[in-house]
Amino acid sequence: MSAHPWEHGDEPIIERPERTLAGLRGALVRVAPSLLPLMDAERDEVFALAAETQSVGPVNGFLLRWAVTVEIERHPATTRRLRRAEHLARTASDEETLRTAAREVAGIKAAAMRAVDG
Structure with a gap:
């Protein structure tokens, strides 16, 4: 990711x-x-x-x-990454995958927040 x-x-x-x-x-x-x-x-x-x-x-x-x-x-590629990470976060069978996916989701959302709230 x-x-x-x-x-x-x-x-x-x-x-x-x-x-x-x-x-x-x-x-x-x-x-x-x-x-x-x-x-x-x-x-x-x-x-x-x-x-x-x-x-x-x-x-x-x-x-x-x-x-x-x-x-x-x-941003189409970002949307695809977010959907992929959200799916992994919902379906992860191990803690590390869940954490990695959750960090990816949070990072995408935080960057979008910074972009719009400058």
Whole structure:
């Protein structure tokens, strides 16, 4: 597994969208349309929570989580590495494989977080 979150030649297939609901949703339509139902369900829960608590914190967290997801999904090789590592983490039969896969997942997500939250 690679120590670098983005491999050479793993060019983004779309530009990084604005961190708005419309921007992130539009990006998902292009890079990972299968995730739209999950985003929409989470959006409904988050907006209800934000209204209930009268806080924008849940909305900001939602937008950041989806910005990270889009950041990963717009890099096809990185997305494949993440899926592979997630699969290994779920199916590992030994502790070392599990740890290695978990580190890979965490590293990819941390790099995406740094990229969008600069």
